[in-house]
Amino acid sequence: xxxxxxxxxxxxxxxxxxxxxxxxxxxxxxxxxxxxxxxxxxxxxxxxxxxxxxxxxxxxxxxxxxxxxxxxxxxxxxxxxxxxxxxxxxxxxxxxxxxxxxxxxxxxxxxxxxxxxxxxxxxxxxxxxxxxxxxxxxxxxxxxxxxxxxxxxxxxxxxxxxxxxxxxxxxxxxxxxxxxxxxxxxxxxxxxxxxxxxxxxxxxxxxxxxxxxxxxxxxxxxxxxxxxxxxxxxxxxxxxxxxxxxxxxxxxxxxxxxxxxxxxxxxxxxxxxxxxxxxxxxxxxxxxxxxxxxxxxxxxxxxxxxxxxxxxxxxxxxxxxxxxxxxxxxxxxxxxxxxxxxxxxxxxxxxxxxxxxxxxxxxxxxxxxxxxxxxxxxxxxxxxxxxxxxxxxxxxxxxxxxxxxxxxxxxxxxxxxxxxxxxxxxxxxxxxxxxxxxxxxxxxxxxxxxxxxxxxxxxxxxxxxxxxxxxxxxxxxxxxxxxxxxxxxxxxxxxxxxxxxxxxxxxxxxxxxxxxxxxxxxxxxxxxxxxxxxxxxxxxxxxxxxxxxxxxxxxxxxxxxxxxxxxxxxxxxxxxxxxxxxxxxxxxxxxxxxxxxxxxxxxxxxxxxxxxxxxxxxxxxxxxxxxxxxxxxxxxxxxxxxxxx
Amino acid sequence: xxxxxxxxxxxxxxxxxxxxxxxxxxxxxxxxxxxxxxxxxxxxxxxxxxxxxxxxxxxxxxxxxxxxxxxxxxxxxxxxxxxxxxxxxxxxxxxxxxxxxxxxxxxxxxxxxxxxxxxxxxxxxxxxxxxxxxxxxxxxxxxxxxxxxxxxxxxxxxxxxxxxxxxxxxxxxxxxxxxxxxxxxxxxxxxxxxxxxxxxxxxxxxxxxxxxx
Numbered sequence: 015x016x017x018x019x020x021x022x023x024x025x026x027x028x029x030x031x032x033x034x035x036x037x038x039x040x041x042x043x044x045x046x047x048x049x050x051x052x053x054x055x056x057x058x059x060x061x062x063x064x065x066x067x068x069x070x071x072x073x074x075x076x077x078x079x080x081x082x083x084x085x086x087x088x089x090x091x092x093x094x095x096x097x098x099x100x101x102x103x104x105x106x107x108x109x110x111x112x113x114x115x116x117x118x119x120x121x122x123x124x125x126x127x128x129x130x131x132x133x134x135x136x137x138x139x140x141x142x143x144x145x146x147x148x149x150x151x152x153x154x155x156x157x158x159x160x161x162x163x164x165x166x167x168x169x170x171x172x173x174x175x176x177x178x179x180x181x182x183x184x185x186x187x188x189x190x191x192x193x194x195x196x197x198x199x200x201x202x203x204x205x206x207x208x209x210x211x212x213x214x215x216x217x218x219x220x221x222x223x224x225x226x227x228x229x230x231x232x233x234x235x236x237x238x239x240x241x242x243x244x245x246x247x248x249x250x251x252x253x254x255x256x257x258x259x260x261x262x263x264x265x266x267x268x269x270x271x272x273x274x275x276x277x278x279x280x281x282x283x284x285x286x287x288x289x290x291x292x293x294x295x296x297x298x299x300x301x302x303x304x305x306x307x308x309x310x311x312x313x314x315x316x317x318x319x320x321x322x323x324x325x326x327x328x329x330x331x332x333x334x335x336x337x338x339x340x341x342x343x344x345x346x347x348x349x350x351x352x353x354x355x356x357x358x359x360x361x362x363x364x365x366x367x368x369x370x371x372x373x374x375x376x377x378x379x380x381x382x383x384x385x386x387x388x389x390x391x392x393x394x395x396x397x398x399x400x401x402x403x404x405x406x407x408x409x410x411x412x413x414x415x416x417x418x419x420x421x422x423x424x425x426x427x428x429x430x431x432x433x434x435x436x437x438x439x440x441x442x443x444x445x446x447x448x449x450x451x452x453x454x455x456x457x458x459x460x461x462x463x464x465x466x467x468x469x470x471x472x473x474x475x476x477x478x479x480x481x482x483x484x485x486x487x488x489x490x491x492x493x494x495x496x497x498x499x500x501x502x503x504x505x506x507x508x509x510x511x512x513x514x515x516x517x518x519x520x521x522x523x524x525x526x527x528x529x530x531x532x533x534x535x536x537x538x539x540x541x542x543x544x545x546x547x548x549x550x551x552x553x554x555x556x557x558x559x560x561x562x563x564x565x566x567x568x569x570x571x572x573x574x575x576x577x578x579x580x581x582x583x584x585x586x587x588x589x590x591x592x593x594x595x596x597x598x599x600x601x602x603x604x605x606x607x608x609x610x611x612x613x614x615x616x617x618x619x620x621x622x623x624x625x626x627x628x629x630x631x632x633x634x635x636x637x638x639x640x641x642x643x644x645x646x647x648x649x650x651x652x653x654x655x656x657x658x659x
Numbered sequence: 660x661x662x663x664x665x666x667x668x669x670x671x672x673x674x675x676x677x678x679x680x681x682x683x684x685x686x687x688x689x690x691x692x693x694x695x696x697x698x699x700x701x702x703x704x705x706x707x708x709x710x711x712x713x714x715x716x717x718x719x720x721x722x723x724x725x726x727x728x729x730x731x732x733x734x735x736x737x738x739x740x741x742x743x744x745x746x747x748x749x750x751x752x753x754x755x756x757x758x759x760x761x762x763x764x765x766x767x768x769x770x771x772x773x774x775x776x777x778x779x780x781x782x783x784x785x786x787x788x789x790x791x792x793x794x795x796x797x798x799x800x801x802x803x804x805x806x807x808x809x810x811x812x813x814x815x816x817x818x819x820x821x822x823x824x825x826x827x828x829x830x831x832x833x834x835x836x837x838x839x840x841x842x843x844x845x846x847x848x849x850x851x852x853x854x855x856x857x858x859x860x861x862x863x864x865x866x867x868x869x870x871x872x
Contacts, residue, residue, distance in 0.1 A: 107824050233823060273829045275857060282684055306682040311857040315850065318689040320857050326682040354680050367680070442825060443720065443794035496795075 058129070059154040059174040061378060061388060062163050063335055063343055071386045071411035073420055073464050073477065075514075077153040079178055084556060084569040086191075086606045086620050086647065088199055088220055090125075090145035090153070090175065096571050096604065098155065099550040100512070100530035103142070104635035109237050109271065110137045112634075116157065116532045117481070117508040117546045118170025122428055122456070124160070126174040128261075130285060131351075133327040134307025135433075141307070143241050144265045144281055148201045149216035151178030157512075158460040158479060159426025162390045162407035165349070165372055169426035169458045169483070177214065177247060180205040186652040193620070193645030195238070197222040210251040217244040224270050228640040231632025239276075241267035259287040268312070276312040278319065281305065295337040303329045322358040327351055343378040345390075353432065359447075361438040368398030368432060376407075384413040396429050403427050403455055418466040420477070426458040434487055434500045446497035447489060454502050458483045464512070471518040480509040507535040508546075522559040528552045542581050545597065545635060549576035565610035570624075572603035597633055601625070614654025618647040691856030701731045710770045710867045712850070715750065718860030720792050723749045723756075728845050728868040738792055738805045747839050748813070752860060753852065754790055755813040757783055759840035762812040767834040770846060770867045777836040777844070777872045783808040813837065816849040828852065828859070836870065846870040 056064045060072025067076055077085075077097050087093035091103045091111060106112040113120040120139030125132055132140045153175055160168035184206050191199040201218040224238035245263035252258070262284040269277040285303040292298065309323035333347035349372050356365045376390030388409045395402050405425040412419045430453035437449035464477025485502040492499040510532040518524035529551040534544040556569040577599040581592035603624040610616045622643045629636040698714065705711030715724045715733065725734045725746035734743045738751070742758075749756050761780035766772075786809040793803035813835045820827040834848045846867040854861035 109823075235827075272827060274851070274853065280684060280687075304679055306679075306684055308682070308684055308688075310688055313851075313853060313855070313857055315853075315863075316855055318691075318855055319687070320691055320855070321685070321688040322857070324682050324684075326680060328679060352680055354682065356681075365681075444797045445795060 055152070057154050058176070059126075059172055060156050060160075061345075061376070062129075062333065062347075063345060063378065068418065068466075068468065069386065069411070071388050071409040071420055072156055072422065073462065073466070073475070075155040075157075077155070079151050082147055082150060082153070083608070084554070084567065084606060085571065086604075086618060086645075087147060088191075089143050089147065090173070091142040093147060093153065094155075094173070095573060097528075097552060097554075099528045099552045099573065100510075100532055102547065102550070102575065102635060104545075104633075105233060106137045106139075106634065108137075109233055110139065111142055112137065112139055113142075114546055115170055116479075116510065116530060117506075117534050117544060121167060121431075122169035122426075124164055124168040124172045126164075126172065128177055129174060130283075130303050131305070131327065131329070132307070133283075133305035133325045134279075134281065134309075134323075135325070135431075136309070141265075141267070141279055141281070143220075143267050144243070144279075145175060146218050146220070146241075146243060147175075148218040148243070149177050149203050149214060149245060151176050158422065158462050158481070159405070159424040159458050160407070161394075161403075161405035161426045162392045162424060163374065163376065165392060165394050165405070166370070166396075166403075166427060166429040166455075169428050169456060170481070179214070181207065182653065183207050184653055187649060188652065189647065189649040191618070191645060191647035193622075194643035195223045195225050195236075197645070199647075212249045214247045215245070218242065225640070227632045227638075228628060229630060229632060231629070231636065232634045233632055236638050237269050237271040239267065239269040241265065241279075255291045257289045259285075259289075261285045261287075274314055276314065278310045278312050279308070280310070281307045295340075297335050299331075299333040301329075301331040301333075303327070303331070322363070324354070324356045326354040341380040345376040345378070346374070348373045355432045357433065359433060359437050359439040364436075366398065366432040366436050368396060370397070370429070371395050386411045394427075394429070398432065399430060399435065399451070399453070401429060401455060403429070403457070416467055416469050418468075420462070420464045420466070422460075422462045424460045424462075426460060426481075428456040428487070430455065430487060430500070437500065441498075446495070448492070448495055448497055448499040450500040453487055453500060454485045456483065456485050456487050456502070471520075473516040474514070476511070476513040478509070478511050480507070482507055504537075506544075509533050509535070523555075523557050525556070526552075526554045542579075543583075543592070545578060545580050547575045547578045547597070547599075550574065560610075563610075563613055565608075565616075567606075567608040569606045570603065571606075572601060572624075574601045575599060597635055598629075600627055600629070600637065602627060602637055602639075613657070614651040616649045616651075618649070620645040620647070689855075691854070700733050704731060705866055705868050707867065707869045707871070710846075710865050713862075713864040713866060715862050715864070716860070717750050717752050717862050718858065720752060720794065723751045725749045728866070729843070738790070738807075747843075747845060748810075748837055748847075750862060751790055751807075753814065753817045753819060753849075753862075755810045755816070756808045757810050757813075757837055757839070759783075760838050762810050762835055762837045764812055764815065764831075765834050765836060765846075768832045768848070770834060770848075770865070772834070775834055775836075775846060777838075780836075780838055781810075781812050783810045785809070810837075813847075817852055836872065843868075844870040844872055 055067040055076050057067050057070055057074045058064055060070050060074045085093050085096045094101045095103060100116040102114045104112050115123050125140050155173050157171040160172045164172055187203045189201045198221045203216045206213045219242040221240035222238045224236060226235050243265040247261045250258045265281040267279040271277055283305040287301040289297060289299045306326045308321055310319050310321040312319045329351040331349045336344045351370045354367050372392055372394040374392035379387045391406045393404050405427055407424040409422040434453060435449045435451045437447050439447045441447055459482045461480045462477060464475055466475035483506045486506055487500060488503055489498040490501045513529050515527045531549055532546050534546050536542050552573045554569060554571040558567045579594055579596045582595045583592055605621045605624050606618060608616050608618040623639050626642040628641050699716055702714050703711040717724055721738055722735050723738060725743050726748050727745045728747050746758050761782045763778045763780050766774035787806045788804050789809050790805045790807045791802050792805050796803050816831050818829040834846050837845050848865045850865050851863040853859050
């Protein structure tokens, strides 16, 4: 893969140079170079091999490091809501965060960090606070099914957080941010490069107080708390052909929901990856990963910290790439993962385990410079369910002048989890929730068509998508058992339209506008229980300029979410009847102004909820806000002080 | 065929190769203390000067736990059973009733506080829709109650806000004074409502008896 990466990077440089030469006859300023770099970003998530963003047959949205800085976000949920339409984070029971991405829930969107899965979930969602943005180089988002590459859970899309890499001898960034409700964020990132060894260390601390909402609602108080994390990645290249990457990370979060106890969440992860290059055309990657995610209750009165949940994932992976004739790439691989789950939701806090294994193959065919076709498939096996699944994907890109046309079929699936198969949980004496070992896997057929137009500093793409989802797994009332039970439901069809416009002017002004229309189809006469808002849009208008040693970046970003009326099962009866619930539309805007006042010293001032939106009623999908808030931050790149002017 | 190959070869192989299957952070947690029936009752006796403590299992919605401070006796009986011959207070989950007595809240949060002085005493009230005996009928749109006497004063020792799910529990931390029907006094405070595993309904009650106001 390294050889492939080198080839691609060289191609990037050449392509970028060629493009920039055609943009202007005069010298390009740094802004335009940055724009050219954005267009020529190398992405890996869509194909599992490095590919130029503009050349990838899989439409991939990249949130760059510069975009992450402009958003001034603390974790992935803040960032995704700011940057992407069609994404909504709301609350489910016990104020646990719940994702809806174009009709898909948190358990149908696969979150990865440098391509690695995450252990642990709460109410079907990973711990988004764990995905802080310290050390993040870019985020790649691939929408639609991707199980032919990534297996289970890649039903509605894949979000891959990729760590930044630096070629400088050393870099040290220290940053701090203070905002409303005593919100504090402190971060540090150190990278070192010494010959064949490089190291990257990041740490972040975040705290926010609990506070009451200024009105009635499904929730009336925001539960505050704090979290911190530290991550290390060590790279050693003992010989030119071999690259070894070791990583380790620890994360801790405490939430203050109850007076007498604290909810605690911990994660310990580690891994070792080796990439061996046989020849410029062939490479092999071997990888071992460990991830343990625990939940515990800290009982303040007795001082005891009692674990109630532990999910441990051990995985082994091998990926082989071979390039035929300099242009066709064969990727073949296999994974084995052991999944251990101890949970308070099992009878007597018991333990369930299973092993999953898969083989995959993908052929990336570049017949001409204009036509690229990728075909792939993956076979997955799950020991506990005794279940097998075959996923396929066929993607194509055809370039017509400045227009890229893409078409894709991809299969997605989600295997029933150990929780969904074996849950045996007493819900506060009110009812039981039972697992179902007979569950079938959730599966989807995803079709996408898109057209992308790029000219100089303008990029526009529009596409349509259709997802046919079968056997979606959910809970339903089981009269015989007198409780809730996990079960498969019938087909759900989700279709829509996706449009994005990016434009930048030489003066330093730029904009990004994105819009998504999503429609979830239900059969005539059936209740519309989905809470997906049909129209959503995000907008960003920014301006970046340098005057000598002073630099200014101002970014105004907003999101607009339309209203939606849904049918919800009502507790006034035995949950067999529904009632109409109307969730109002709303818009939220944020203004960030960053000023580089000294070489390496940047001060950021933020105004969140700029137009002072306050929900009349705090639904679980209303924004957690009491109105306009302000924040200030400072970031220091220490190495800049030692650079010669 | 491939499935058999995986289950027979790769799965056992993976189990051998992956020694940290059950995780490595277990050592940082506390194990719940093992609880026995002998652990319930008067854990430490009060002599009227130093406070004592009582630990009871009040997890069952269908039972009252009757406490007799004079005899240091505890009886746990079904809500439909006749009451014991002698008792001072009874506890059902977090609900409290007195045996014909009255109660008040003090400003004290400890037994050595100068604020530990009783104010106006309030008798129990008769309630028909407070003492829940079956939560499971909530799915049918109602809760099952038993009629009973009830001390709204002492029952404030734990606030249970059911407007959200799960409810939010807040201990008042206050010391309450109960005057029995025959004029004795006991001061008591709910110290904890969970056991060492975090299971709710296990009550640790600190008390001072006899209490001379």
